[in-house]
Amino acid sequence: MIRVGINGYGTIGKRVADAVRAQPDMEVVGVAKTRPNFEAQSAVEKGFDLYAAIEDRKPQFGEAGIELAGDVEELVEASDIVVDACPSGIGADNAEMYREYDTPALLQGGEDSDVVGASFNARSNYDAVEGVDLVRVVSCNTTGLSRLIAPLQEAYGIEKVRATLVRRGGDPTQSDRGPINDILPDPVGLPSHHGPDVNTIYPDLDIDTLGLKVPATLMHMHSVNVSLESEPTAEKVRTLLEGERRMFVIPEWLGVDGSGAIKELAQDADRPRADIWENCIWGESISMEGNDLYLFQAIHQESDVVPENVDAIRAVLGEADQEESITTTDEAMGLDVPLTQMR
């Protein structure tokens, strides 16, 4: 059993903890939190051992009646690998601690790729991170793009990718984020940083991205153009993508018009937290004009990186090859069951 520590128990951390626990070859050593808040108690109730991320605040846990298993250093020491799901920037600060205990660690996509040399996407570069100490599981948007690029690159070759990322303004609980009634270029300067981030996975890919922010909370939406090196029919491309794992090509008859409907599918399918781990591509949108492929895909910012973190654990430790890991992860999570079926 791979002993996994989770440092940070928020939007990503709590999902990774559940996903890791579901794996046949992994166990959760514990989770680290900075404060004894609701999520801390929720972790305890779920039976996860709780570690204090900040020594000074340990007494606060006691006052709140929450028993601690130790402090974060002990968690790191006791783990074969740590998934760091702390807020952006903190992960990089933690790197030294992970090195000190000689524990490999996965950081999240919000960390700077200049600080963390290796980036990871299960479909794209599984084999590249074996034995690497510090690996960045790329962001939700970059994960979504990489999963799409991989099969297209292999099957047809890619001349250039141009994508407009219409991003949700905030998550459903982030009530202090806007905009309320606006469409914001974000960043205004072009191309956006998302393209270079994809280049940490595909260094030689020619890709330009543009980012916008809109008043929606459920999922990001990608308006994608890929100039291919050959000219397959749209049907062929669709069949290719339908054959991919972690990709749900939305059939026309479902009548799915947006992310609200996708979330409803996930709720009806009894997915945990109604999570949508896969890229959701509108089948009808897949089209070819000359060698230009166009399509729309929706990306669930809260969860699409979760299976990627699970795979990265095995990839870094060399515990399974790509095919084996993805299959195991997906079956354990229920990601092998299409979004239209009960899990």
Added chain:
Amino acid sequence: MIRVGINGYGTIGKRVADAVRAQPDMEVVGVAKTRPNFEAQSAVEKGFDLYAAIEDRKPQFGEAGIELAGDVEELVEASDIVVDACPSGIGADNAEMYREYDTPALLQGGEDSDVVGASFNARSNYDAVEGVDLVRVVSCNTTGLSRLIAPLQEAYGIEKVRATLVRRGGDPTQSDRGPINDILPDPVGLPSHHGPDVNTIYPDLDIDTLGLKVPATLMHMHSVNVSLESEPTAEKVRTLLEGERRMFVIPEWLGVDGSGAIKELAQDADRPRADIWENCIWGESISMEGNDLYLFQAIHQESDVVPENVDAIRAVLGEADQEESITTTDEAMGLDVPLTQMR
């Protein structure tokens, strides 16, 4: 076993079907649908027998590869009781069919109370509907208000209720509904129809309501004033409400600031569809000024009537008393477990 038919399998129908199936003393005979769409297939996959609601469209099911168990009349005939979860107005049209087969039926709150004589709320008037052929389970908002009124009426007496219902513009999947950036008096004429609807449960209650519609999808919000006949402390009222079933008094330490955070709790607690069946009352908001009680409560429009429908089945058929039914319903659904705990 009580044999329950479900006519209509949309937002409410699919939830009621699951809740009925979970009851130890009930079974789902089948569900009726008008068209062989996604939800029809979803019903089949869940193992519910499917009946055609419209005879003319039966061939369409065959074409879609969906096997039918019969038509809706057969479902009605085979059922001890039918839950009608058809769109507003259709339920009343169906009443004749239910009478013809001598099958009692529950209609939903969108039906006109002039057409359906008896209205139902489990906490308020469970005993009033035994043996009644046609019973209306009141709407989400009226259910929410009735649950609140019941204990206050009993404990302190009510002089008058004044409530502003700030309603969500549409459900998460209703992408064609607005407003996008407005606050709409709806209805403009005052008092709104919600007060009279509460009067179908509490005929002698003095209640005035005002309705608004805003750009939100998750839950309704009630701004409530109750002029009591006595002057309890706010603490006493809070304790009273904390002791009520189907009522979640949100503790301050949770840091819940709105419906996004409530939905997150339901997701984390692994509630089916992240449903929030109970009134969610901000504990901190409960306050007394003289004999005037004020509080905020959030109401999940998609699900708070679901346990009420289940209770109404037993109430109409005389199969259990109030206490027994509510306890059974809640335990079977997991509604006895607080929203902060894993189901």
Added chain:
Amino acid sequence: MIRVGINGYGTIGKRVADAVRAQPDMEVVGVAKTRPNFEAQSAVEKGFDLYAAIEDRKPQFGEAGIELAGDVEELVEASDIVVDACPSGIGADNAEMYREYDTPALLQGGEDSDVVGASFNARSNYDAVEGVDLVRVVSCNTTGLSRLIAPLQEAYGIEKVRATLVRRGGDPTQSDRGPINDILPDPVGLPSHHGPDVNTIYPDLDIDTLGLKVPATLMHMHSVNVSLESEPTAEKVRTLLEGERRMFVIPEWLGVDGSGAIKELAQDADRPRADIWENCIWGESISMEGNDLYLFQAIHQESDVVPENVDAIRAVLGEADQEESITTTDEAMGLDVPLTQMR
């Protein structure tokens, strides 16, 4: 001519500057800004002398090619009165400077009423502030409530006011404010601070308020209940309110359903910045149940205090009586022309 200085040139300041300039008995000495940004340049272009609010930043104006008339102290010294439209909290900090130069000043409603003893609403307590050094023009919401309370109090007597303020999350340009998809109790604790703020104008009034925040930007919406000391018909109340200045009773035939439609009226009427200076009350909503009056009113957070600031200038300096001032202000601004007519 009354010489008026404006300290702060943002949402409120720029509107007050235009309104003051339009008055026959006033002139704008100048406006003070902290930074040489767009609004500073806009002030220059409009021909307002510009003063530096922060000495250290004076060179920045020169670098930006913006000529300064002096620093804020000189503006204060040269003015008969200053309208302070700085961000909340800064106004109170400035009070000492105003006292030093013996210049009376108007602060805005965001300032703490504990710090500024006197509060002002033209309709309600015009005569109370003559000769007072520091006067607070109450906030947009309190202004809207005070204007409504005044005639009701006079005509019928008020037993109690209960109001739910459904507030816009942010102004149209405040793209960093939320919520995006939520209805937030704000503040959660009840009653809200808005009631006590009305009490700075009507000390003996019994009033309880509740506040919410929603994803809209155009106007606040008040859901108002006033328990009167007598029982006029709704028609009488409507006629009373229709006879009030700075109050627009929306006629049914206009088909106005929300703040978007009100803003459109203001645009069509060629109002500057499409401002809506008056309370907008839905005529159809005005209703009586026993002695309980109910109605909906929309309040334009960016502009309803502007005419109040103008009147407060005359009130403090004793330059006109209430009737004279309100008439002059309204005619000069075009506020005497109904929202349905071209200015």
Added chain:
Amino acid sequence: MIRVGINGYGTIGKRVADAVRAQPDMEVVGVAKTRPNFEAQSAVEKGFDLYAAIEDRKPQFGEAGIELAGDVEELVEASDIVVDACPSGIGADNAEMYREYDTPALLQGGEDSDVVGASFNARSNYDAVEGVDLVRVVSCNTTGLSRLIAPLQEAYGIEKVRATLVRRGGDPTQSDRGPINDILPDPVGLPSHHGPDVNTIYPDLDIDTLGLKVPATLMHMHSVNVSLESEPTAEKVRTLLEGERRMFVIPEWLGVDGSGAIKELAQDADRPRADIWENCIWGESISMEGNDLYLFQAIHQESDVVPENVDAIRAVLGEADQEESITTTDEAMGLDVPLTQMR
């Protein structure tokens, strides 16, 4: 003086009426309305003669106390040209009437280009419509794209255009339109119809477009890629666009982050209805990657076609050449004054 009739007095019609009246060489014969509603009265108040668009409803105007100058046929007969601003689809139905009276007519972009042969954009094909009976002034989005394409085509040659149109869900007054919290592919099928619509202006242009709909009301946003036939620097492109009329290249120092801020500029500049007639391009966004140009532009759906309609009048009647007409139109409307300056 060119005698112009306006058939339809809604969002576009009322703006065109004002713009036509402001021209030195035009007069408004009258405006036609179907019903005696608010806008009809507003037209009367502005001094426009009112004509009944539907004969049967003429008595309704009398009942509403609105005097009619005649019926729409008389308006058509008395006009040298008619601007038809009726809802989509009605314009095409009216075509026969215009032909009958031998009056040339301008239809709006919502009409089918198959029905109306000639399409118009002042910057792109002014000379193409002289003497044509029925001319379609292309839609807001197509106008925005055409204005951008024209100078790029002339200066650098265009290989291909790819644009994602992130469209506002509804106008500020359209409170019944959604979505509330979603990002909708619209249309789902790609490429969208917007590209072919641009081809009615630029028949040989290679252009693919994608459409989305989001919860915003103020402006559309275009995420544009133009593969040029040469490789100018971004600075050169920016200078080129800054030199274009009806194009506002937003300078960085303005701090404009979205359409809310643009609308504020228009309000501060005292534009009628705070209209933004020009394409608003973020200067900072203009960038070149190889021969790929990228930029963001915001388009005001309610008004950018207004000056185009004015020019189309002269173009069809042969009353002025392109340069003369655009100059006259812009000066009369105040469109020659940048958005950052007082009109």
